[in-house]
Amino acid sequence: MIKDNIGNVLKTLPDSTKLIAITKYRKDEEIQEVIDAGVLDLGENRVQELTAKMSRFSPSVRWHFVGHLQRNKVKDLVGRVHLIHSVDSLRLLRKIDQESAKAEVVTAILIQFNIAKEPQKYGFSTEDLSEVMAVLKTCDHVVLKGVMAMAPHTTDTAVQREVFRKLKEIYDRIISDYDLKNIAMDTLSMGMSNDYAIAVEEGSTAVRIGTKLFTGEEK
Numbered sequence: 001m002i003k004d005n006i007g008n009v010l011k012t013l014p015d016s017t018k019l020i021a022i023t024k025y026r027k028d029e030e031i032q033e034v035i036d037a038g039v040l041d042l043g044e045n046r047v048q049e050l051t052a053k054m055s056r057f058s059p060s061v062r063w064h065f066v067g068h069l070q071r072n073k074v075k076d077l078v079g080r081v082h083l084i085h086s087v088d089s090l091r092l093l094r095k096i097d098q099e100s101a102k103a104e105v106v107t108a109i110l111i112q113f114n115i116a117k118e119p120q121k122y123g124f125s126t127e128d129l130s131e132v133m134a135v136l137k138t139c140d141h142v143v144l145k146g147v148m149a150m151a152p153h154t155t156d157t158a159v160q161r162e163v164f165r166k167l168k169e170i171y172d173r174i175i176s177d178y179d180l181k182n183i184a185m186d187t188l189s190m191g192m193s194n195d196y197a198i199a200v201e202e203g204s205t206a207v208r209i210g211t212k213l214f215t216g217e218e219k
């Protein structure tokens with residue numbers, strides 16, 4: 001069943017788009033089915049859940065952190081996580097750099113944008129880009145791989161498409177305007193169960209899907 005759901009999603013994704021299975025709230029048996037189906041990129045939105053699950057599943061899983069990250073939890077992730085999708089403040093960016101330096105690792109990150117400026121969501125505004133990049137320039141132990149955003153919860157596909165298009169513009173602008181040693185752009189993280197098809201049309205290279213893989217439903 002989960003295997004079939006994964007197959008249904010994968011057949012609609014271009015080869016260039018990675019499927020990240022969001023495993024929050026799911027039972028170990030269900031998560032193991034995802035791994036057995038060959039999906040090795042898994043994502044969690046809580047640090048404690050991620051680190052606990054990390055010890056229970058195959059070491060070949062690449063763990064992605066996609067939730068709001070508190071600075072006092074950063075040390076639990078550096079050196080263990082494949083990619084942090086949700087860098088949403090300058091203080092968090094500096095903290096990831098500091099903790100990575102201490103651990104003598106380089107941490108791969110995405111900058112999260114709150115494109116639709118929703119009050120309940122975290123993330124930078126488009127206008128913050130130059131300030132973020134000025135801080136990034138000072139961070140030797142971080143590598144910027146791309147950007148992430150969530151579309152508003154709506155069935156209005158025009159609204160979703162607009163958000164994804166604006167995030168793609170930021171992604172392209174970083175590539176064209178910023179030439180820093182610690183930039184290696186390859187990840188445009190956008191699209192969830194209810195809107196991933198549109199995100200893919202707008203150029204997503206990484207969709208973060210939970211519900212649809214585990215239940216076959218969009219929500």
Ligand SMILES: *Cc1c(COP(=O)(O)O)cnc(C)c1O
Nearest residue numbers: 022045066192193208209210211
């Ligand atoms: C939960 C979550 C997802 C997956 O959402 P679904 O609707 O279950 O596909 C993707 N991204 C983030 C940041 C999430 O917290």
